[in-house]
Every structure is written in C-alpha cells, then in structure tokens.
Amino acid sequence: xxxxxxxxxxxxxxxxxxxxxxxxxxxxxxxxxxxxxxxxxxxxxxxxxxxxxxxxxxxxxxxxxxxxxxxxxxxxxxxxxxxxxxxxxxxxxxxxxxxxxxxxxxxxxxxxxxxxxxxxxxxxxxxxxxxxxxxxxxxxxxxxxxxxxxxxxxxxxxxxxxxxxxxxxxxxxxxxxxxxxxxxxxxxxxxxxxxxxxxxxxxxxxxxxxxxxxxxxxxxxxxxxxxxxxxxxxxxxxxxxxxxxxxxxxxxxxxxxxxxxxxxxxxxxxxxxxxxxxxxxxxxxxxxxxxxxxxxxxxxxxxxxxxxxxxxxxxxxxxxxxxxxxxxxxxxxxxxxxxxxxxxxxxxxxxxxxxxxxxxxxxxxxxxxxxxxxxxxxxxxxxxxxxxxxxxxxxxxxxxxxxxxxxxxxxxxxxxxxxxxxxxxxxxxxxxxxxxxxxxxxxxxxxxxxxxxxxxxxxxxxxxxxxxxxxxxxxxxxxxxxxxxxxxxxxxxxxxxxxxxxxxxxxxx
Numbered sequence: 001x002x003x004x005x006x007x008x009x010x011x012x013x014x015x016x017x018x019x020x021x022x023x024x025x026x027x028x029x030x031x032x033x034x035x036x037x038x039x040x041x042x043x044x045x046x047x048x049x050x051x052x053x054x055x056x057x058x059x060x061x062x063x064x065x066x067x068x069x070x071x072x073x074x075x076x077x078x079x080x081x082x083x084x085x086x087x088x089x090x091x092x093x094x095x096x097x098x099x100x101x102x103x104x105x106x107x108x109x110x111x112x113x114x115x116x117x118x119x120x121x122x123x124x125x126x127x128x129x130x131x132x133x134x135x136x137x138x139x140x141x142x143x144x145x146x147x148x149x150x151x152x153x154x155x156x157x158x159x160x161x162x163x164x165x166x167x168x169x170x171x172x173x174x175x176x177x178x179x180x181x182x183x184x185x186x187x188x189x190x191x192x193x194x195x196x197x198x199x200x201x202x203x204x205x206x207x208x209x210x211x212x213x214x215x216x217x218x219x220x221x222x223x224x225x226x227x228x229x230x231x232x233x234x235x236x237x238x239x240x241x242x243x244x245x246x247x248x249x250x251x252x253x254x255x256x257x258x259x260x261x262x263x264x265x266x267x268x269x270x271x272x273x274x275x276x277x278x279x280x281x282x283x284x285x286x287x288x289x290x291x292x293x294x295x296x297x298x299x300x301x302x303x304x305x306x307x308x309x310x311x312x313x314x315x316x317x318x319x320x321x322x323x324x325x326x327x328x329x330x331x332x333x334x335x336x337x338x339x340x341x342x343x344x345x346x347x348x349x350x351x352x353x354x355x356x357x358x359x360x361x362x363x364x365x366x367x368x369x370x371x372x373x374x375x376x377x378x379x380x381x382x383x384x385x386x387x388x389x390x391x392x393x394x395x396x397x398x399x400x401x402x403x404x405x406x407x408x409x410x411x412x413x414x415x416x417x418x419x420x421x422x423x424x425x426x427x428x429x430x431x432x433x434x435x436x437x438x439x440x441x442x443x444x445x446x447x448x449x450x451x452x453x454x455x456x457x458x459x460x461x462x463x464x465x466x467x468x469x470x471x472x473x474x475x476x477x478x479x480x481x482x483x484x485x486x487x488x489x490x491x492x493x494x495x496x497x498x499x500x501x502x503x504x505x506x507x508x509x
Contacts, residue, residue, distance in 0.1 A: 005048075009101060015037060028043060028044065072086070099129050127180065137166045199366070262279075299321070405508065414448055424437035438467065
C-alpha cells in the first residue's frame with residue numbers, strides 16, 4: 001500500500017486530495033489540524049504519533065522530527081541496503097509528501113506583528129520533510145503547492161508521474177524553501193544605516209508577455225509575495241495585457257491612491273498623468289480628469305480609486321482607452337464595456353501599504369529605497385509670503401501637492417477646483433516644466449489666471465515664479481530648500497502670490 005504524509009497550514013483542497021488518494025488505496029498519515037480535517041471528512045488517517053510512538057511536545061514544535069518519519073522519506077526504494085535498514089527498524093517508506101508551511105510571510109506583513117509571533121511562525125518540521133522528500137524525488141513525490149493536487153492525482157490515476165514532473169516538483173520545493181528562508185533572514189537581519197545588510201528578492205513568473213517595451217524585446221511578469229500587489233490584479237475582459245500596460249496600470253493606481261476618502265481619477269500616458277482630479281462622485285472625478293487634456297487621453301489608462309459604475313462606463317463610450325482599472329468594476333459597468341471587446345478591464349486593489357521598499361534595477365545590482373508615502377499630515381508646512389492663501393487656494397494647493405507627486409520630474413502642475421488644468425512633466429529644467437504646464441493649460445482651453453501651482457522640488461531660480469505670475473497664477477506650493485529661496489519668495493511677494501513651503505520633496509525620477 002503506498003503511503004502519503006500530509007501536513008498543511010493552508011488547507012485549501014487538501015480534503016479532496018486526501019479522498020482521491022484514499023480511493024486509490026493509499027494510506028494517509030497526518031498531523032494535528034490536518035488529520036482532524038481529514039477525519040471529519042470520514043477518511044481514515046494514521047496520526048504521526050502512531051507512526052513514531054512519540055507524542056507531540058514543546059507546544060507542537062516537535063512532532064515529525066523523528067527517524068521513523070525521515071528514514072521513510074529519505075530511503076531509496078531501489079537500494080537493497082536502504083530497504084533492509086527500514087525493515088530492521090520497523091520503518092515503512094513514504095511515497096508522497098504534501099506539506100505547506102506556517103505563514104511566516106503573511107505574519108510579518110502585519111505592521112503590528114511582534115517578534116515572538118514571527119518566531120513562532122518559523123516552520124522547522126515542514127521544511128525538513130519537504131527537503132527530504134525533494135532530495136528523494138525519484139521515489140517520493142514532494143508537493144508544496146495546492147494547485148498541484150488535481151494534476152498529480154490525475155497522473156497517479158493514469159500512467160503515473162513522469163520523472164520530468166517529479167524533478168519539476170522537487171525544484172518547486174527548493175525554490176519555495178529558498179524564498180521562505182530568505183524572508184526569515186531579511187526579517188531577522190539587523191538594519192545597517194536604516195537598511196538591512198542583505199536583501200533577497202523572491203519572484204514567481206505569473207505570465208509571459210507578447211513583448212517588452214518594443215516588439216523585439218522578450219518580456220514576462222514576475223511577482224513577489226507582496227500583499228495587495230500585482231499578483232492580485234484580475235483582468236475581466238479585453239486583449240492580453242502588455243508590458244507597457246502593466247507599467248501604466250501600476251502608475252495609475254499609485255496616482256489615485258494619494259486619496260483614500262474621496263473619488264479620485266487619473267488618466268495615464270507613459271506612466272505619468274495627463275489628467276488627474278478628485279470629485280464628489282466617480283463620474284465627476286473622471287470628467288474633471290479628462291478635461292485636463294482631452295487630446296492626450298486618447299489611448300490612455302484610466303484609473304479610479306473606488307467602484308466603477310454604469311455612469312462612469314457610459315461616459316467613456318466616445319473615447320479610445322487601452323485599460324480601465326479600479327478596485328471594483330460593477331456588473332452594470334461591465335455590460336457597457338462589453339461593447340468594446342478589445343478594451344482591457346482590470347480590477348486591482350489600491351495599494352496603500354505593504355513592504356517598506358521600492359526597488360529599481362541597475363546593471364549588476366538593485367537600488368532600494370523607502371516606499372513613497374505622501375501621508376496626510378501638513379506638519380512642517382509654512383506660508384513663506386505675507387499673503388496667506390485663501391480658503392479656495394488652500395483646497396487646491398492640497399490637491400495639487402498630492403497630484404504632482406505622481407508626475408514624472410521635473411514636474412509642475414496647475415490646478416483649479418481640485419483638478420489639474422495643466423501638467424509639465426519629465427522636463428530637463430523646472431522653468432521648462434512651468435512653461436509647458438501653462439502652455440498645455442491654454443492649449444486645452446483652460447485659463448491659468450487664478451489657478452494654483454505645485455512643484456515637486458524646489459525652484460532653483462526665480463524664473464519659474466516669474467513665468468507663473470505672468471500667467472496669472474496666484475498661489476504656489478513647493479518644498480523649498482534652494483540656496484535662492486529668498487529670491488524665489490521675493491518674486492512671489494512682488495507679484496502678490498501666496499507661497500507654501502512643505503519642507504519635503506516629492507520628486508519622481
């Protein structure tokens with residue numbers, strides 16, 4: 001009778017898998033909660049303590065660490081001396097191990113996790129069993145992923161599991177263990193100068209892509225275990241997602257995540273907004289964001305931080321859009337979107353938390369930095385001019401500061417009524433960015449007179465302020481910190497402008 005050792009933290013699909021094995025005449029051996037779940041399903045299961053003759057001790061820290069378990073996992077079934085040793089010691093071999101581990105990564109993702117909680121979620125017995133089975137994969141099937149239960153069961157029912165599949169299962173186990181151990185290592189490593197002394201990236205290929213930024217570049221999407229990250233993206237309809245789509249989707253959801261309690265909409269081209277606004281409803285936010293630059297909205301990715309409803313979907317009927325992305329797409333909206341079969345409709349959670357690092361690739365290495373968080377605090381802000389902003393200007397300055405943080409630098413954004421009316425993005429000089437923002441506003445029929453301006457970094461010279469004043473802009477928000485701050489503030493004073501210094505840069509390279 002073949003034997004299966006089953007011990008899982010994630011119990012998805014395990015009862016059906018155990019039932020399938022039992023129907024094929026397999027003996028089931030299991031531990032603790034897994035054994036209980038299998039017995040509740042009416043299946044016979046042998047407890048590990050019955051195999052070892054030794055009870056679980058140390059609050060469950062020791063239960064499978066025993067020669068009668070590990071000899072049964074490591075014995076080669078084609079080696080007479082191994083089989084003789086098993087017989088001499090009354091040990092039966094195992095033919096399959098289905099194990100997954102304590103949820104260490106999920107545990108430490110909780111910002112409130114304690115060190116004791118994290119330590120208790122470091123699995124010891126599970127990795128030991130998996131490692132033993134994976135080493136002996138020619139004779140013992142090692143299964144770590146619940147997605148493999150059905151395919152493996154089908155193979156066992158048919159012609160058996162091929163050597164190639166066994167090796168693939170073993171490789172998956174060792175990859176999983178490496179990722180698991182890396183997460184523990186990073187968590188326990190004391191930071192040096194605020195950063196861990198060693199970083200490890202664990203990536204799983206989710207899907208191949210047709211091509212990269214250009215058709216002659218191969219590409220694929222890989223994902224970390226990050227909660228609420230790209231692996232949670234769900235395409236509901238439309239053509240397959242491209243490399244550039246995915247970049248724009250991420251930028252779009254980052255842009256609208258600046259607001260958590262109001263509908264916000266961003267219209268994204270080439271990872272930077274060509275329109276962005278907040279409104280009293282999703283539809284109002286969309287209409288204001290589209291109005292920023294209706295021409296550039298053609299072929300864009302449109303993101304919303306709340307539910308896409310029917311009215312929102314119907315308002316896009318006249319516009320070619322590559323992707324609509326939001327945390328939730330209402331069924332009524334999907335009915336409307338189905339008329340555009342090629343439109344990609346995607347659900348993707350708003351990312352407001354998660355791990356503390358952003359990562360960029362450089363040749364031969366990676367750059368790590370703290371993840372950007374705008375926050376809602378205005379601590380450190382100060383009005384640098386004699387004239388204070390009016391109540392309406394304050395409202396628009398707060399909006400503009402949040403909005404400019406999602407624009408590629410050098411970035412200048414003009415705003416009125418909590419919507420962008422002109423955006424100067426990715427310029428080599430800040431005065432050019434200011435000129436472009438004013439130019440784009442006028443080009444689309446927006447009058448910059450009476451609007452406010454946000455700059456993602458300080459003005460190195462007063463020329464940007466002079467251009468803003470000439471365009472009729474009345475209030476400016478910027479970090480400050482230039483050696484010529486006095487000249488810039490003086491220019492604002494001369495033109496009767498209000499200027500707020502935040503003391504913090506929101507540069508996006």
